[in-house]
Amino acid sequence: MGTQNLRKDVHTDGTPVLCLSCEARHRGICGALTPEQLTALSKTSWKHKAAEGQELVADAERIESYSNILSGVVKLTKTLADGRQQIVGLQFAPDFLGRPFKAESRITAEAATPVQLCSFPRSTIDRMIRESPGLEHKLLEQTLKELDEARDWMVTLGRKTAAEKVASYLLMIARHIDPSAEPDEASATFDLPMTRADIADFLGLTIETVSRQITKLRTDGVIVIENNRHVVVPDLERLEIRAGS
Amino acid sequence: MGTQNLRKDVHTDGTPVLCLSCEARHRGICGALTPEQLTALSKTSWKHKAAEGQELVADAERIESYSNILSGVVKLTKTLADGRQQIVGLQFAPDFLGRPFKAESRITAEAATPVQLCSFPRSTIDRMIRESPGLEHKLLEQTLKELDEARDWMVTLGRKTAAEKVASYLLMIARHIDPSAEPDEASATFDLPMTRADIADFLGLTIETVSRQITKLRTDGVIVIENNRHVVVPDLERLEIRAGS
DNA sequence: CGTGCTGTTGATGCTCCTCAAGTACCGTGG
DNA sequence: CCACGGTACTTGAGGAGCATCAACAGCACG
Structure with a gap:
């Protein structure tokens, strides 16, 4: 009964307004956060939109923020020196967008459709990863899923x-x-x-x-x-x- | 001083004999385990060799064990219904071989060279992952590395x-x-x-x-x-x- | 009603696959 | 010792699949 009450509180009072209707809180990585962490994160996070074609993360750019994809499709591309391009991944809501543990990206992320994002500073997430095993678990699961998908596409590309x-x-x-x-x-x-x-x-x-x-x-x-x-x-x-x- | 002594004990008395000279203990996932966990794991683990060409994990097979690669090269392949084949990954020592959180593999793992492995039951690792955040962190890092490599190869395959x-x-x-x-x-x-x-x-x-x-x-x-x-x-x-x- | 963008369709040629033959290297057994 | 078969690799000729180059259609925009 006690935990039942606690859980009820989470959904009513504990959850930041910004996150109340957010899909990432259910199926995305935010589902692994405690109400306290969610509150802390929501204070430094911001929701925003990106138009089709807009670059979200540039190749060789220092990454200072990660994002959750709330709607739309993001394409991850790599480009050779002479301009040949290859899309190496597609991400949909409520995927996490970012490469933990690396300050620099070797990938370009671009909005394939109009996209809604919820972004937060890299440092906050990096710290929460250290504090919260559940968050790391969510990230591992998504990364494994992306790896499975990448390998499926390697068959398509090669054969x-x-x-x-x-x-x-x-x-x-x-x-x-x-x-x-x-x-x-x-x-x-x-x-x-x-x-x-x-x-x-x-x-x-x-x-x-x-x-x-x-x-x-x-x-x-x-x-x-x-x-x-x-x-x-x-x-x-x-x-x-x-x-x- | 106290922790210094403890650490010294780890390297002299605490480490299981089986693991003493093992590279996986340094650069592999075992580096994330406590001496107690290492001892527990070593009791159910076994070192063995596989000849070139030997199948280590079969497609659509139920996985009951994971392994560390101690030496040699392992190729991960996918096969289409009509027999067309694509290698989707290469693994070298001291990589971890296995797909956590999935009972069935959609991939075939085969020894590309003679290979030395240290294998352990799936259940043991799955439990240790839950108990030890450091282990999950190591797995996340290797998975991210493999994802980076897979995406690099997608460019090679496609363009x-x-x-x-x-x-x-x-x-x-x-x-x-x-x-x-x-x-x-x-x-x-x-x-x-x-x-x-x-x-x-x-x-x-x-x-x-x-x-x-x-x-x-x-x-x-x-x-x-x-x-x-x-x-x-x-x-x-x-x-x-x-x-x- | 042009201009630019996205997508379609056609003609031609190059890259890589397919099929085929041949070489080199191995261990086996006569 | 060499014949023998097996496997791995090389080399050649010809053709299919996809890229390239080019023209054009549909649609939104000012």
Whole structure:
């Protein structure tokens, strides 16, 4: 009963106003914080928005803050000296954005769609990591998840054909952002969060090849497209077959 | 003085015999354990060897044990339904081998060279993770390192030419296993820990293309090869240029 | 109604894959 | 000792897949 009361207090009085309706408090890393820590963090954190295309973290930049993604999609890119670019990760709400234990990033983070963020100073989180094992555990779980995803994409990049790459991409996006996402739904509807150029950089292809493969999926009836961005997948299984599993 | 004495005890009496000369105790995850934990772990752990090519963790297998790699190279691979294969990671001593918090692996781990391992039951480590924040911190650091490496390879897989891929691979191997590895040495000498087939699976190429590119590097004087495996890189900078940075 | 951006479509060529043959190196057994 | 088979690697010829270059369509913007 006592703990029941305490827990109730957390949700009513203990939680900072800023965090009350925040998804990161439930599914994100803030779920690992005590009400006291949450209060302390909320005093130095700030919510803000970033427009599509805006750079959030620059390559080789000193990092002074981390963020939670509250909505939208963030792309992580790496660029070679001659300008060739590769997207090495996509992050969705309520992912944590930042590289703990390294002062400098070797990655560029950019808003792929309009994005809402909740940012806080690096030093605060670094300190809380030391104090709170639960926070480190959350970070480890997200990092392991990102590593699993990165390795899945390595197979796609290294061993799949252009057609399979595009199908795999559509499948991944459908699973992440279909608003009507029943997990075992046979169909999906969503808006592509990225331009053809972004998709090409993600798949290691050119925009022309991406365009041609999307056209092929469309003429084959695997997908329906309106306005170049809105996608309907009437039968996800057909798309899965195209993705080469 | 008291802690000084305690620390001295750790190194003389407190450390289990099995672990006394073990590299994992210094640079690996065991460095995060207390002498008591180390003793407890050593009672259920066992050192063993695996021959080149031996499967250490099978795809879709239930995992009942984790390991530290004491020597040798382990390759992590993923395979598509039709047999196409991609190496998604290489691990060297004293890396930790295993995927915490997941009972099943979606990856195959195989000895690329003869390998020495120190294995222990999954349950023991899972418990120690809960008890010891330092251990979780070590795991987080290794996972972040692996994620950084995976993302670097995504650029190589997605955006580099065959010639650049092979040069990048040689450069990475040189940095990991040149025994005379002075960090800012201009030259390097080492034995390739993998066959041409492995290298191809790592780079998303065919063995023929790998062979041709190695031949080209050889005839251009960038590398010298004896017995197909022993490699000398007289000037690492020349190789770096070929790797497309 | 131009201008710029995003996306599509077509023609051509290069990179790398596929198929095939051949070499070098090993341990085995005659 | 050499024949033998197996494995790893190399080299060549030809072709498929994707990149490159180029033109064009649709749409939003001032």
